[in-house]
Amino acid sequence: SQQGEEDPQALSIQEGENATMNCSYKTSINNLQWYRQNSGRGLVHLILIRSNEREKHSGRLRVTLDTSKKSSSLLITASRAADTASYFCATDPNAGGTSYGKLTFGQGTILTVHP
Amino acid sequence: DGGITQSPKYLFRKEGQNVTLSCEQNLNHDAMYWYRQDPGQGLRLIYYSQIVNDFQKGDIAEGYSVSREKKESFPLTVTSAQKNPTAFYLCASMGRSYTGELFFGEGSRLTVL
Numbered sequence: 001s002q003q004g005e006e007d008p009q010a011l012s013i014q015e016g017e018n019a020t021m022n023c024s025y026k027t028s029i030n031n032l033q034w035y036r037q038n039s040g041r042g043l044v045h046l047i048l049i050r051s052n053e054r055e056k057h058s059g060r061l062r063v064t065l066d067t068s069k070k071s072s073s074l075l076i077t078a079s080r081a082a083d084t085a086s087y088f089c090a091t092d093p094n095a096g097g098t099s100y101g102k103l104t105f106g107q108g109t110i111l112t113v114h115p
Numbered sequence: 116d117g118g119i120t121q122s123p124k125y126l127f128r129k130e131g132q133n134v135t136l137s138c139e140q141n142l143n144h145d146a147m148y149w150y151r152q153d154p155g156q157g158l159r160l161i162y163y164s165q166i167v168n169d170f171q172k173g174d175i176a177e178g179y180s181v182s183r184e185k186k187e188s189f190p191l192t193v194t195s196a197q198k199n200p201t202a203f204y205l206c207a208s209m210g211r212s213y214t215g216e217l218f219f220g221e222g223s224r225l226t227v228l
Binding site for chain 1: 163221
C-alpha cells in the first residue's frame with residue numbers, strides 16, 4: 001500500500017483562491033517532502049519538513065506536519081494559473097537516520113487553477 | 116547549468132527487445148535513483164546507487180538492470196523480462212549531504228508496441 005496518500009485526488013479552483021492538499025502516511029518518518037510535476041515533465045522539489053518541525057513556509061507555500069496524526073498539508077496561497085500541476089508528497093521512512101533518497105511517493109493531487 | 120539529462124525522451128520498443136535509458140548528471144552528486152511512474156500513479160523506486168560500482172534494488176527491480184561505472188552516469192536497461200514496461204521513467208540524484216531533496220531529470224517515456 002502507498003506510504004503517502006494525497007487528498008483530494010483532484011482540485012479545481014479559480015485564480016486568487018487558496019489550494020490545500022493533504023497527505024497521510026503510515027510509518028514513522030525522517031522528513032516529508034512536497035514535489036510538483038507539470039504534465040509530462042520531471043518532478044521539482046518544493047519544500048521539505050523534518051519530523052521535528054510543525055510548520056514551514058516558502059514564498060506562497062505553507063506546509064504543516066502532524067506526526068501524531070501522520071499527516072501533512074500543503075497550502076498554496078493566491079493561486080495562479082501557472083500553479084496548475086500535479087503535487088506529490090514523499091516520505092523518507094528512515095526515521096531518526098540519514099535520508100538516502102529512498103522516498104515513498106503518494107499518488108498525487110492534480111491541481112487546476114482557472115484564469 | 117547543472118542538472119540531470121535523460122535520453123531519449125520518447126522510446127518505442129517491440130516486445131522481446133531490451134532497451135537502455137540514459138541518465139547523466141553534472142551535479143557531482145553521489146547518489147542516483149531510477150523511478151517508474153504509471154498514469155495517475157505516484158513514483159515507485161526501481162534501483163538506486165549511493166556510490167560508483169555499487170547499486171541496490173528498489174521496490175520493483177524485477178525485469179530491470181543498471182550499472183554505475185561512472186559517478187555521472189546511471190543507465191537503466193529495461194529487459195524483455197519486464198512484463199509491463201510501458202511507463203514514464205524518471206532518474207534522480209542526491210548530493211553527499213543527503214539533505215533529502217531529490218533532483219529529477221525530465222523523464223523518458225517508454226511505449227511497448
